[in-house]
Amino acid sequence: MRITLIDYGAGNLPSVERAFQHLGASTERATTPEAITAAQVLVLPAVGHFGALMHALEAQQLAEAIRQSLAGPVPFLGICLGMHALYEGSAESTDRAGFGVFPGRAQPQPQSTHLRHLGWNQVEHIAEGRLLRGISPKAWFYFAHTCAVAAGVAAGPGRVIEMRPSAARTAEPPVGAVAICHYGRPFVAVAERGHWFAVQFHPEKSGEAGMDVLRNFLGALR
């Protein structure tokens, strides 16, 4: 199975590509909508600004092809900003929507912390998933981002919010959240929903633990 990396010009694609190749996967870069449509597996490694990413995907005619792929059975992995693209949007850019396969939006960090979450942190496994299978709960992952999907609030389509005090205090993680990380506030570090996968950290930069995540992703494809 070939891994198709969506190439819109992001800086970290070569590292992700190399990591998959190191694990024995064959890879290709997709720069056209046709290449995306033909893909068996799609990966979107992205960094920088949400608005710039969505604008670039639209401008390069890749967004519609991605939308159609997401409507079908093609497995999809979003990395870092690529994760935010799979959600409904980001506070970084209110006039650009994400692809919305996960409910919720990325929000900036609270003022109490450094402006950016930059460095190695650990995650808390909160649900059964495939990407973290066999990986120690003490493993460290490399994060480099400003915004993230908050994990402390109830979210999800179709959920009836009953106006009872206890429901208002319920802090259920968002739909699909498999692991959360705490920096200023809890946020989603790993999300899975059917054949859609999203990671906030950079697995290609997270040493052996990161390689294990990518290996698990490849394993989930079989």
Next chain:
Amino acid sequence: MTLARRIVPRLDTDGSRLVQGVGLQNLRDSGDPAELASRYGAEGADELVLLNLPASPSGRAVFAETVRRVAAQLCIPLTAGGGIGSVEETRALLRAGADKVIVNTAAVREPELITRLSAEFGAEAVVLAIDAKRRDGIWEVIVRGAEAAGENVVSWAQEGCERGAGEILVTSMDREGTREGYDCALSDTVCDAVNVAVMVSGGAGTPDDFLAVFTDGRADAALAASMFHEGTVSIRTLKQYLDSRGVTVRT
């Protein structure tokens, strides 16, 4: 969960080979940076800094190739720099495999460069390196090894962050090469002044120096060159020591 403090080997090159020496004189070839990178990655380094020294005769294409070869050996972040002064040069290093690019002298000459790089590549990809020398109770910004730029390190670091630098790398030119320990007062002052991660360089000689810069100095990351290259202490031993002293490190 707290972020781990980062241990970061610094590899100075002449464009393609690791070099060591004091200042820019008497540089001696110390090996292949890609081989060393592979070893440091396996030993638990949290990141690598790869520099193209200013006096190096090698062109940009040669250094980009070195970045590519080093990045190919790593699955940890790589920060690269040395004489970077434009969006195109930054893009070349990022496409070669660097995750972050360092700007120093060019940014002092033209602060707008930081703004442009941050807008183009995201703040997470831009590191503002500041060389500092203590004088009359404050720290001055130094460029090209010895020349005072007429700026205060603290205000320059703050301006850099406002312009979009995602991280600051501050080097004490007083301590660099001395192995007498980091300038923890400099580290603490800069960390206090900005709200981005701060990497500190210059003076590492012993594991206690790292302990001091992470506690008294409050640094987020500490760099060392010869201390690691000469095998004075392994990264693994250093991390075990720091962990035993209560510093959060990735083990």
